[in-house]
Amino acid sequence: MGAPAGADDSPRYFKGGAGTDVAAFVKENCLACHAVKPGDGASHSPAIRAELGPPLYYAGDKYREEWLLEWLQAPERIRPAGYYPPTHVRATPEGDVIDEASLVNHPVLDAKLAEEVARYLMTLTPYADRLAEEDYEPSTVPLRMARLDFRRFKGCVACHQDVKGEGGVSGPELYSAWSRLQPEFIVSFVRSPGQWNPGTMMPVLEMNDAAIHRLANYLKTIAEE
Ligand code: HEC
Ligand code: HEC
Structure with missing residues (x-):
């Protein structure tokens, strides 16, 4: 320290x-x-x-x-x-x-x-309304395609590890994201990181909700693999 x-x-x-x-x-x-x-x-x-x-x-x-x-x-x-x-x-x-x-x-x-x-x-919930607005039904997805999407098509792997030791180091590892984070938070944060943490280094990546849900489903899938 x-x-x-x-x-x-x-x-x-x-x-x-x-x-x-x-x-x-x-x-x-x-x-x-x-x-x-x-x-x-x-x-x-x-x-x-x-x-x-x-x-x-x-x-x-x-x-x-x-x-x-x-x-x-x-x-x-x-x-x-x-x-x-x-x-x-x-x-x-x-x-x-x-x-x-x-x-x-x-x-x-x-x-x-x-x-x-x-x-x-857990009692610190200033943005509970924001989470309540999310309409996300978690489900698992075929691993290979979802991994390709996360790594190659969306480029998340430049900053995040989805497998221990594989991926960028400037962002939090995401192989434990599903056990760490509430599903609605993941979706909301990926859509608008700055709304949660002003000055955050996570970029806004223009995506529709279906694409964001697919990425969240990938995090669920690797957690349950
Ligand atoms: C000396 C600075 C320091 C102190 C004191 C400290 N933390 Fe942290 N905390 C950090 C850092 C740095 C991280 C990021 C760690 C990482 O990413 O591995 C962190 C991460 C966390 C996380 C995980 C958050 C996340 O999403 O990465 C929690 C929860 C947390 N701290 C709670 C606490 C609590 C509760 C206390 C008081 C008992 C505390 N911290 C005291 C520096 C500190
Ligand atoms: C340029 C680097 C970069 C890229 C590309 C990037 N992120 Fe991030 N991401 C970050 C950083 C840095 C944070 C930590 C932000 C913070 O704590 O404010 C973060 C945080 C997150 C979090 C919250 C994790 C936590 O524990 O707090 C999720 C979920 C996330 N990113 C998902 C994604 C997804 C999905 C993609 C691809 C669409 C992506 N990120 C692309 C840098 C990036």
Whole structure:
């Protein structure tokens, strides 16, 4: 977590206790690195920006609670080059290299605290109306064609991995997207990323709803393969 090279970089570990005030805990220990309102983060200095994670103020519109519960106890890297890749990638004669040591070693919560924090984060739902407007019926699709669509025709693979170790590193990996994210969030975010996260580096790719639903179905299909 930004510790100087050679320092102990084991993650911070938090334990729940009787009567933890979850909102206060999150405010004190999480919000330094996670935006709490639209536009947060943009004004941070590059040093701080390197530690930032994605906004959490709409966590309840975005994540699946079961996923949060697991991940907070055993965080695995989602963004191979961090949330803000320019601060973690170095140009070398052999090409761009991720400076692994600069990536945040995420804090870990024990089971009790993870449960409370996950439940609290799920109450943060400022954009519930937006999700309710989505008309998406998830279904599985033939894998080969859907993969070709994701990789070749839509070019998503330039920034995202759909198989561990295969694909770009500037965006979050998407092989666990289906277990991580609510289906309606995926559809809504792909259509208008900036509406969710102003200043996001995910581009708007002009597609109709059928095309977006097909891509979401692909994420479901690879999750259940
Ligand atoms: C030192 C900065 C820092 C602190 C403190 C921190 N986080 Fe994070 N968080 C990050 C970064 C960076 C990521 C992106 C990790 C990745 O992509 O692998 C992240 C990712 C996450 C994610 C996954 C989100 C996603 O979609 O990628 C959740 C959930 C989360 N943090 C919750 C919390 C909670 C709850 C706390 C407080 C206990 C907390 N974080 C404290 C930096 C931090
Ligand atoms: C130029 C790079 C780039 C391309 C191309 C791209 N994305 Fe992204 N995508 C990103 C970045 C960066 C993020 C993280 C944005 C954020 O957190 O605000 C993202 C986020 C996402 C998310 C949300 C994941 C999460 O855990 O928050 C989904 C879903 C997604 N992209 C799907 C797609 C699909 C489907 C395509 C192809 C149609 C695509 N992306 C093409 C860069 C890209």
